[in-house]
Amino acid sequence: MIDNSPEFRVKRGIGLTLMLVLLAFAAVPTLWVLILSFRAPMAIFQPIWESPLALTLDNFFKITRSNFPSALMNSFITAGLSTAFAMIVGVPAGFALAKARLSGKFVASWVLLLLRMAPPVGFVIPLFLLYVNAGLIDTYMGLVFAYMTLTLPLVTWSMWNSFAQVPDELIEAAIMDDANLMQAFLLIALPAARPGAVAAAILAFLVAWNDFFYALIITRSGTATAPVAVMNFISYDSVDWASIAVASIALTLPILPLMAIANRYIVQSLSGAVKG
Amino acid sequence: MGRIQLKGVQKDFGKVTVIPPLDLEINEGEFVVFVGPSGCGKSTLLRLIAGLEDVTGGVIEIDGADATDQSPGKRGLAMVFQSYALYPHLTVAQNIAFPLRMAGLTRDEQARRIDNAADVLNLTDYLDRRPKQLSGGQRQRVAIGRAIVREPSAFLFDEPLSNLDAALRMGMRLEISELHKRLETTMIYVTHDQVEAMTMADKIVVLNAGVIEQVGSPLDLYDNPRNRFVAEFIGSPKMNIITGAHAEERQATSIGIRPEHLTISSGSGDWKGIVGISEHLGSDTFIRVDVAGVVDTMTVRAPGKLRLAAGDTVFLTPDMENLHRFDKTGLRIK
Ligand SMILES: Nc1ncnc2c1ncn2[C@@H]1O[C@H](COP(=O)(O)OP(=O)(O)OP(=O)(O)O)[C@@H](O)[C@H]1O
Numbered sequence: 001m002i003d004n005s006p007e008f009r010v011k012r013g014i015g016l017t018l019m020l021v022l023l024a025f026a027a028v029p030t031l032w033v034l035i036l037s038f039r040a041p042m043a044i045f046q047p048i049w050e051s052p053l054a055l056t057l058d059n060f061f062k063i064t065r066s067n068f069p070s071a072l073m074n075s076f077i078t079a080g081l082s083t084a085f086a087m088i089v090g091v092p093a094g095f096a097l098a099k100a101r102l103s104g105k106f107v108a109s110w111v112l113l114l115l116r117m118a119p120p121v122g123f124v125i126p127l128f129l130l131y132v133n134a135g136l137i138d139t140y141m142g143l144v145f146a147y148m149t150l151t152l153p154l155v156t157w158s159m160w161n162s163f164a165q166v167p168d169e170l171i172e173a174a175i176m177d178d179a180n181l182m183q184a185f186l187l188i189a190l191p192a193a194r195p196g197a198v199a200a201a202i203l204a205f206l207v208a209w210n211d212f213f214y215a216l217i218i219t220r221s222g223t224a225t226a227p228v229a230v231m232n233f234i235s236y237d238s239v240d241w242a243s244i245a246v247a248s249i250a251l252t253l254p255i256l257p258l259m260a261i262a263n264r265y266i267v268q269s270l271s272g273a274v275k276g
Numbered sequence: 277m278g279r280i281q282l283k284g285v286q287k288d289f290g291k292v293t294v295i296p297p298l299d300l301e302i303n304e305g306e307f308v309v310f311v312g313p314s315g316c317g318k319s320t321l322l323r324l325i326a327g328l329e330d331v332t333g334g335v336i337e338i339d340g341a342d343a344t345d346q347s348p349g350k351r352g353l354a355m356v357f358q359s360y361a362l363y364p365h366l367t368v369a370q371n372i373a374f375p376l377r378m379a380g381l382t383r384d385e386q387a388r389r390i391d392n393a394a395d396v397l398n399l400t401d402y403l404d405r406r407p408k409q410l411s412g413g414q415r416q417r418v419a420i421g422r423a424i425v426r427e428p429s430a431f432l433f434d435e436p437l438s439n440l441d442a443a444l445r446m447g448m449r450l451e452i453s454e455l456h457k458r459l460e461t462t463m464i465y466v467t468h469d470q471v472e473a474m475t476m477a478d479k480i481v482v483l484n485a486g487v488i489e490q491v492g493s494p495l496d497l498y499d500n501p502r503n504r505f506v507a508e509f510i511g512s513p514k515m516n517i518i519t520g521a522h523a524e525e526r527q528a529t530s531i532g533i534r535p536e537h538l539t540i541s542s543g544s545g546d547w548k549g550i551v552g553i554s555e556h557l558g559s560d561t562f563i564r565v566d567v568a569g570v571v572d573t574m575t576v577r578a579p580g581k582l583r584l585a586a587g588d589t590v591f592l593t594p595d596m597e598n599l600h601r602f603d604k605t606g607l608r609i610k
């Protein structure tokens with residue numbers, strides 16, 4: 001049915017305007033950063049229409065000579081490893097929580113929720129003190145472990161939900177077919193919960209990738225991640241806006257494909273892709 | 277192969293006893309149906325036999341060997357689930373192959389058995405599809421295919437047809453019966469549909485609150501129910517149960533008479549009543565009659581062409597041969 005009443009058109013107009021405003025809020029800063037990254041250093045503070053042609057690729061070359069690329073690598077390594085470890089432990093844990101007849105699941109759910117909700121400050125101080133004593137400051141291991149306090153509860157929690165959507169009968173059918181528990185898990189339950197697992201891995205990676213606080217406290221120059229390295233572009237006497245702009249693009253680009261995949265799988269896992 | 281014995285098998289969930297100690301013997305090649313109202317423990321009993329639940333007490337023997345502590349996969353039984361439980365990420369062929377893969381059969385042997393099963397079940401054209409791309413009846417066939425390729429010593433079915441529409445259900449009922457005839461393998465079949473039970477079973481086990489009320493052939497249960505529960509549960513439409521004066525004059529707490537064992541007449545008879553609704557099925561007409569002194573409306577089976585208007589006065593006469601008398605505990609008085 002097509003509603004053409006004036007009343008509906010006004011409502012639709014208001015709706016569209018609101019959407020455009022929201023879109024602008026999200027898009028304008030991104031566009032601005034994009035433009036900034038191509039601006040010559042002296043033109044940065046000039047309005048674009050005054051010197052529209054003051055464009056350069058220097059900013060990109062300049063940043064490759066800084067320590068930012070190695071910081072980006074650190075981000076990849078720590079986010080990747082903390083996601084991988086969280087998946088290795090959290091996926092089977094989620095399976096057990098969803099399917100085993102356990103007492104105390106209620107407690108487990110509260111603990112997991114608490115871990116997910118608790119602010120990082122709550123963890124970072126004890127971790128810092130521990131790390132100073134254990135010599136884990138500015139090490140990959142230290143940072144990966146710290147990130148796992150974020151990624152592991154996230155993965156466990158969301159895989160618990162994903163596996164809960166896999167019908168018990170599917171696993172029982174596998175058991176009847178003489179699969180052992182490991183085979184039932186790896187060959188049947190996990191593929192059935194695949195959308196959820198992909199979504200969990202991506203979300204975990206993003207949590208670690210986007211972290212600033214942990215890395216700021218726990219790393220020094222050796223393992224600083226990209227968000228921390230951005231701080232180096234701010235010195236006492238000046239702020240290197242162009243480099244910051246390039247860095248933000250470098251930080252955003254890798255997650256775009258992840259977002260695209262995650263979007264698809266999150267929708268799938270929400271709509272319950274698992275049906276016999 | 278396929279002889280299953282339950283000896284004093286009991287199942288508790290926490291503090292609740294769902295199945296009090298129970299004995300049951302299932303013979304080789306038998307088609308046994310568990311029937312009973314919802315929640316009476318049919319699925320639980322089947323799952324105990326399958327090994328998907330642990331017994332609280334008692335012994336389960338398969339082909340004479342104690343299987344009580346054997347894992348489900350090692351019992352040599354195949355199960356068909358109500359939801360079909362097809363592996364969603366695998367094709368039909370891979371679904372059917374899964375138990376063969378687990379058994380470590382060679383690829384050639386797997387292929388041979390898959391082709392064979394697909395042939396028998398008319399699945400040859402669908403082998404490369406995913407379960408999502410199949411109709412309910414086709415999924416059911418795949419589930420059966422996955423069960424038969426293992427060549428199990430017994431099949432366990434838990435309400436396999438309840439997700440199908442009426443027409444399809446009838447077709448699958450016949451198919452499963454034919455399968456049983458051909459394979460001559462023991463089948464245990466759970467349903468709460470007593471028509472399925474009557475048409476398919478060699479032996480019916482009537483369960484009520486975890487207790488076996490009676491075991492027997494369909495006609496045996498129909499003609500000689502041990503108690504009121506079985507009498508009322510088996511047969512459609514239900515047996516008419518009459519309490520009060522009519523029962524007492526026959527020295528019983530209640531009496532039961534099936535719709536086809538009542539003669540209806542407009543002239544004279546034992547019980548006078550008023551015609552209510554008539555259901556015309558073509559071959560038969562089921563007429564509801566309100567009889568004075570009887571609480572429930574009685575159902576009478578009459579020839580299809582009989583026409584009676586609501587409100588007519590009629591007389592019902594029970595066939596004394598087929599009148600069942602029950603005592604106050606519900607047991608039938610012989
Ligand atoms: N895992 C369980 N934990 C606790 N109680 C259970 C469990 N499984 C079944 N029960 C209980 O055991 C009883 C028998 O259940 P069961 O599923 O065997 O019934 P059913 O005869 O198959 O019923 P339906 O015809 O509805 O499938 C029910 O009262 C049910 O609530």
Ligand SMILES: [Mg+2]
Nearest residue numbers: 318319320434
């Ligand atoms: Mg059931």
